[in-house]
Amino acid sequence: MILLVLGFIILIVGIVFRSIETVARYARGFILAGLVVMIIGVSLSCLIQIDAGQVGVKKLFGKVQPDVLESGLHFINPLYEVEKLDIKTQNYTMSGIHDEGQKQGDDAIRVLTADGLEVTIDLTALYRIVPADAPRLVRETGVDYEYKIVRPITRTRIRDNAVYYEAVALYSSKRDEFQNRIFSGIENDFKKRGLLLENLLVRNITLPAAVKSTIEQKIQAEQEAQKMQFVLQKERQEADRKRIEAQGISDYQRIISESLTDKQLQYEQIKAYKEMALSQNAKVIVIGKGGAPVILDTKQ
DSSP states (O other), X not given: OHHHHHHHHHHHHHHHHHTOGGGGGGHHHHHHHHHHHHHHHHHHHHEEEEOTTEEEEEEETTEEEEEEEOSEEEEOOTTOEEEEEEOSOEEXXXXXXXXXXXXXSOOOEEEEOTTSOEEEEEEEEEEEEOGGGHHHHHHHTOSOHIIXXXXXXXXHHHHHXXXXXXXXXXXXXXXXXXXXXXXXXXXXXXXXXTEEEEEEEEEEEEOOHXXXXXXXXXXXXXXXXXXXXXXXXXXXXXXXXXXXXXXXXXXXXXXXXXXXXHHHHHHHHHHHHHHHHHOTTOOOXXXXXXXXXXXXXXXX
16 A cells, blocks of 8 residues: 555656656656556455464454455555454463553452452453454454453452352352352353353452461361360370280280199299200209209309
């Protein structure tokens, strides 16, 4: 289009030069140059390249055309204005961490739960444009669909659904259920506008400081209780072991006291004397009562 305008200007200059005698000899060259530039401009205006991962939406005097230009090189009416849209997966992040989301500063979503507490949610929406619906998206919304559709619908749906959950449940046991619920609502709203929601990531849920402190104390108390149960179980096992050991010793002593006789004791005494007599280092004198033998070391 720029070359077309430039060629037209050169052509007008050439026509003007024809009426001026001093420069009339240059008029023909300007006219030819203007025509050549205009022809080149028209040719280039008829060709347009759509890159991979994009589609083109044609507009003629502000009216959106229903057909879509796929990736590649296309020959079109030079009067068409082509809006190129990215159909690859895009993400929109709303986070309380600085420079992490699309907007600067704290952009986390603050919602009220069923128990009246304020919870802060960081979230990322993964979505893409449906190629066949690209003309409708441009006609009804425009190219700034992130701020007209993605951001407001996502934040609204999260706030609308958070009121059905208590803060602690939203933080723990009901987190997946909450994520599936808002995904379903946002997916339907996106589909009506020509967008496809691929995934919804609830990245972080921050509870009020007082609630968080209460949860931490509860978890600590549960851990202490579990630890005490372990200690008590260990003590019970130790008491059982000692009880079994004492019972075993008692049974042993009872069996010994019931089975030993005087003759058995004399036999054991004789065996002990014999072992002492055969020992190489024994220098023992044993004087037994009632005529027990005297053992002397005769090796010296």
